[in-house]
Amino acid sequence: MSGLQDALDGLFARYAMAIDDDRLEDWLGLFAEDCRYRIASRENVEAGLPVSVVYADGRAMLADRVSALRRANIYEAQRYRHVIGRALVEAGPPAAARAGYHVARIMREGDLMLFSTGEYRAAFDEALRIREMTVVYDNARIDTLLALPL
């Protein structure tokens, strides 16, 4: 079990650093081809309401999200800093796990805020690629906009 624990902690760390380093293309590489990824509020998830703020059915849609951020969408320069807690391994292999996160957002002009807290609920394939992930964010209100993935 400790091997899987280490592997999942390492995977969440790579997930976080890829976003925080602005290596979103590397972040895409953590997902399986037929993955499902969504970012949804705790409020909606707990009420059984299906809408998400970001929903990708397949890695191609996630790739479209990244290319839109690179080429189409306009947003002020910003970075995230993730802190992800130790993964709670719930099954595996194939693995399923939860992990809590804090994300601080740092704007170009230097303002820093605690932008989001929440948890990852993830399931992985045999190769430990993300097959399914729901990012459940606790903060019902999103400040200004959500551009980068959480």
Added chain:
Amino acid sequence: MQDLSRLPAWPGPGLTRVPFEVYRDPALYKAEQERLFRGPAWHFLCMEAELPEPASWRTTFVGETPVIVSRDRHGRLHAFENRCAHRGALICLGEGGRGRRIQCVYHAWNYDLEGNLRGVAFEGGIDGAGGMPAGFDKARHGPRKLRAAACCGLVFGTFSPDAPGLEDWLGPEISTRLARVLGKPVRLLGRHRQMLPNNWKLYVENVKDSYHASLLHSFFATFRLNRLTQEGGVEVDDSGGHHASWSRMRTDRPNEDYEKGGLRAWKEGYALADPRLIRGRDEFGDGVSLQILTVFPTFVSQQVQNALAVRHVVPKGVDRTELLWTCYGFEDDDPELAEQRLLQANLVGPAGFISMEDGAVGGFVQRGAAGAAGLAGVVEMGGAGAESQRGRATETSVRGFWKAWRAVMGL
């Protein structure tokens, strides 16, 4: 009534210059709460689908004022301030509830679903000591009530006895446009809540501004979902305050002005890896792929292909606004359409491919307007009036907003 004489005078009789102070002046913000939000206008409270059961209630806001909207056990709608008549605490914390009485947690005063004070804890004292004076009349104490009414599954309320009926307030064109998208039983899909770093009017102007859509929102234009060359138009009602802008899909044609403009939005060869996202269904049967509608002052109805939502703009201070999105489909959606709505929800909301910029752009104006007392913005695309127009390279409905705002504010 506050003295507004120290506010800067509106520059001239027209609607083409908007003083930047209207977004920043605290006295004006307070005056809006009184004259507009507690004045003779109807304000969105919730969807009927959010209040489906008899003997239930929800919390909402009219301007800054906390409000409870309720459905009594006979199914009738009511609305009243969410403020205990005793010490002013919120009567209802949270989203809402159900039952025949709503009880304030502080001293357990309770109210029926029409907002009448029904119970005062220990009204007769304890063992003959304390209690309220004998002459205390519960009927004379209670939160202020609103008139509540529904149209097209949308519940509105007004504090004003002088406001016309809701149907007259909306008018026939806007009612027809609302009924176009809200014609059958609704299924709620969820909510988004977004905090905007700007005055509430900047968001409402942005929604009414069809001119910016293909310029700021590059995603939309890139995939030819919304080019100004598409067939479309802007309808503005006689008051100016309500509008509906629309465009029809697959009527796109080459337009030299557009191409020559060298717009940032126009990026040839950019294709989606998975185009399922933008494959809409013509569910209303009229080819209209986009309809954005506002009801003055703070309600928005949105159809972006099959992504349907209502948005409620809630002022939280002169430079802070909460935007509440309620996404919906219909009870008779087939599984394919239900999934399509969830995919197209990516287009809108706080992370929307075509709406995320709107969350920030009001803040750009709010910041830009610092130190701009005495200066004014220019709103002159499409002329100086606020009439309905073909095409969408116009700011006619933005001028309409100011026409209605000036009338109700007396400025």
